[in-house]
Structure formats: C-alpha cells, structure tokens
Amino acid sequence: MDRHAPGSRPAPSGYPLLVQPFQAAKPAVVLLDFYGTLARAVSRGPLAAELFARRGLSFDEPTWDHHRWDALDGLDHHEFSESREDYEAWEVDRLRRAAEACGVELDQAEELVAELYAASKEFTVSAYEEVAPVLQELRRRGLVLGVCSNWDWDLDRVLDEAGLTSRVDFAVTSARAGVRKPHPLIFRRALDLAGVGPAEAMFVGDSWEADVGGARSAGIAPVHVWREPSEPPPLVDGVRRIPDLRGLLDLA
Numbered sequence: 298m299d300r301h302a303p304g305s306r307p308a309p310s311g312y313p314l315l316v317q318p319f320q321a322a323k324p325a326v327v328l329l330d331f332y333g334t335l336a337r338a339v340s341r342g343p344l345a346a347e348l349f350a351r352r353g354l355s356f357d358e359p360t361w362d363h364h365r366w367d368a369l370d371g372l373d374h375h376e377f378s379e380s381r382e383d384y385e386a387w388e389v390d391r392l393r394r395a396a397e398a399c400g401v402e403l404d405q406a407e408e409l410v411a412e413l414y415a416a417s418k419e420f421t422v423s424a425y426e427e428v429a430p431v432l433q434e435l436r437r438r439g440l441v442l443g444v445c446s447n448w449d450w451d452l453d454r455v456l457d458e459a460g461l462t463s464r465v466d467f468a469v470t471s472a473r474a475g476v477r478k479p480h481p482l483i484f485r486r487a488l489d490l491a492g493v494g495p496a497e498a499m500f501v502g503d504s505w506e507a508d509v510g511g512a513r514s515a516g517i518a519p520v521h522v523w524r525e526p527s528e529p530p531p532l533v534d535g536v537r538r539i540p541d542l543r544g545l546l547d548l549a
C-alpha cells in the first residue's frame with residue numbers, strides 16, 4: 298500500500314502556485330486517490346519493526362520510512378514498469394536497500410526481505426462507508442470517475458476488494474504508469490483516459506503533497522480530504538477541504 302498511516306506525517310508548508318486560477322465551475326471528471334481517500338486497511342501483516350525485532354535486528358524508523366516512502370514521491374520509474382516481473386523485482390530491491398540502510402548486513406538480508414515482501418502484500422481493505430453512495434450519486438449526475446493511486450501492480454485487486462470496481466470508469470496505478478504522484482505524468486495519464494484537459498477535472502485526495510500538490514502543479518483543482526482528528530495543514534489558495542467524500546456533493 299502507498300502509506301501505512303494516512304495523514305500521520307507532517308505536511309509540507311505549501312506549494313508554489315504554478316497554475317492559477319483554478320476554475321470554480323463544476324467539473325466533468327472527478328479523479329480520486331485510493332488509499333485514505335476511498336478505502337483503508339482493515340487488517341494487515343506484521344509491521345517492519347516486528348519483523349526486524351523477531352530477528353533481533355534494531356529498527357530505525359525514520360530511515361526506514363525515508364527509504365520506503367519519502368524517497369519515492371514523484372519518482373519516474375519507467376524502467377521498472379515494463380512488466381509485472383520487473384516491477385516486483387524492483388519492489389524487492391527497494392526493501393533490500395531500505396533494510397541495508399537500517400544497518401542489516403547483506404548475509405542477513407535475504408530472508409528478512411522475503412518476509413518484508415510477503416508482509417507488504419498481506420492486508421485487506423474496505424471502502425469508507427460513505428464512498429459507494431457518493432460515487433453512485435456523482436455518476437447519476439453524469440460525472441466521469443477515475444482512480445489515480447500510488448500503488449503496486451494490482452490496484453484492480455484492491456478496488457475489487459473494496460467493492461469499487463463498478464463504481465468508477467477507470468483506474469491508474471503508479472506501478473503500471475511508471476511514475477508516482479506528485480509527478481505530473483501520472484495526472485496527465487488520468488486526464489488522457491478521461492479524455493479531458495486539467496480545467497475540466499477535479500482531484501480528490503488525502504495526501505497534501507502527492508495529491509494536492511501534484512494536482513495543483515498539473516492544473517487540476519484539488520480537493521483535500523482530511524479524515525484525521527489532528528489539525529490539517531493550513532489551506533492555500535485554490536484548495537478546498539472536506540471531512541469525507543460527502544463534501545463532494547456540494548462541489549461536483
């Protein structure tokens with residue numbers, strides 16, 4: 298999955314205004330992030346910290362998080378997106394490098410990496426309760442709906458598991474697109490599939506950087522979903538915020 302705990306990280310201070318003004322008109326297309334926006338994990342495999350501890354290895358969480366997630370944002374990884382095999386080999390290699398960055402010796406890494414990889418695929422997801430009825434209503438209004446996610450090769454599997462496959466018109470996963478949000482090319486890929494330009498679309502997501510920042514840079518009106526009890530990052534011009542997807546019924 299793209300992040301273990303949506304909203305758990307400090308938000309960046311803001312984004313340069315590259316495209317302005319955003320349109321205030323109703324969009325023709327609504328693009329949506331998946332994890333933390335449409336669905337959440339309801340069960341998961343062991344955390345990396347647990348797998349390290351079982352082997353008596355010390356775990357450095359900031360280093361791990363940096364290598365697992367932060368260093369990936371916005372990445373162009375086309376060379377690893379030619380096939381499922383290429384992508385999965387890259388996933389394993391990233392785990393190996395993250396483990397080594399945490400001080401794991403090469404001779405200890407192989408079995409640990411195999412466990413980490415298995416654990417990274419061991420989860421189940423469920424849609425937030427308001428999501429299906431909201432998507433149904435947006436479709437009734439004639440909107441085209443697309444998912445655009447930093448995810449692995451099998452976004453279709455989790456869309457199915459969350460009961461959302463038939464609720465949307467298309468889905469783009471970074472693994473197959475070869476780029477991760479906030480890279481502009483993944484937003485362009487989603488717009489191309491919808492057959493519209495950025496001014497006709499809205500992007501809805503929970504990540505301040507990947508979703509809101511990426512959409513802004515791509516010229517797509519961002520809507521920030523903030524489901525957390527904690528204080529959200531300060532709003533900036535052109536960004537709207539909703540507490541859950543029901544807020545979209547007033548915007549789209």
Ligand SMILES: [Mg+2]
Nearest residue numbers: 330332333503
């Ligand atoms: Mg998300």
